[in-house]
Amino acid sequence: MSGMRVALTGGIGSGKSTVAEQFARLGAPVIDADVISHRLTAANGAAMPAIVAAFGAAARNVEGALDRAWMRARVFGDSAARRQLEAILHPLIRAEMLARSNQAEGPYSLLVIPLLFETGQQALVDRVLVVDVPESQQIARVRARDGLSDDAIGAVLASQVDRARRLQGADDVIDNSGAPEQLAARVAELDQRYRQYSQGADAL
Incomplete structure (x- = not known):
């Protein structure tokens, strides 16, 4: 394996793609299941x-x-x-x-796996990073982005593990309910941490 593997996951409308793009800008290889x-x-x-x-x-x-x-x-x-x-x-x-x-080249790679917990793929990676927002915010974002009905959004949410289970399985969490600059700062912080981890600076 070339470097450490970090799984990026989160519910629909949590902002996984936005977070992945920010990691990519910092030089992390991003591998997206979708x-x-x-x-x-x-x-x-x-x-x-x-x-x-x-x-x-x-x-x-x-x-x-x-x-x-x-x-x-x-x-x-x-x-x-x-x-x-x-x-x-x-x-x-x-x-x-x-x-x-x-x-992949680099100290770690980011694997974007929306259904990480649903498919039991946690064992494939060294750390799990969850992008988290309140469910009400997920629904509002998906409604605005995809134009889905509340029933359709509810069906998608029901097919995914609930927020509590996702957070329980996380090694790291990004709260994506705030301002873009807060998100950028948190991504930069985690990028540095993962680079340190990959060098054995801290125990996983």
Whole structure:
């Protein structure tokens, strides 16, 4: 492994992408599970043959990529179908994340894994960093960003571990409910800490 692995996670609307961008600006290699997932399900993506075999040709759009709207409707409320999709995607995503982190240059790499606790991937990393905001703020942000109904947002929240469980599993927490300058200062502080940890300056 090249350096230490830090998992970045948090609920929907917590600001994971914003935090990851700030770490990237400080030179941390950022490996995003969602970015990998999109590539795996693009036209000719490695996951598409298995998805089509499992769900049929309707799962593929005219370009040959995953029809995301169709798949969301297919797995919404159908836990068996969702597990079937996850069984295809998660091993491929995990393998690519680990391969990239092994090749990453620098004292540590940041693995953005939204469903870290839900998929039990904590053992893959050395530290867990949780981006935290109150649930009311999550709902407001997602409503403004994605235009989802409160029922749809509630369904997403229900599919994720609750805030207390997430905080319980954290080694480090970023409170992202405040001003942007507070967030930048906290990211810079953690970046320095992780660089020290990777050199054995402190016990993990």
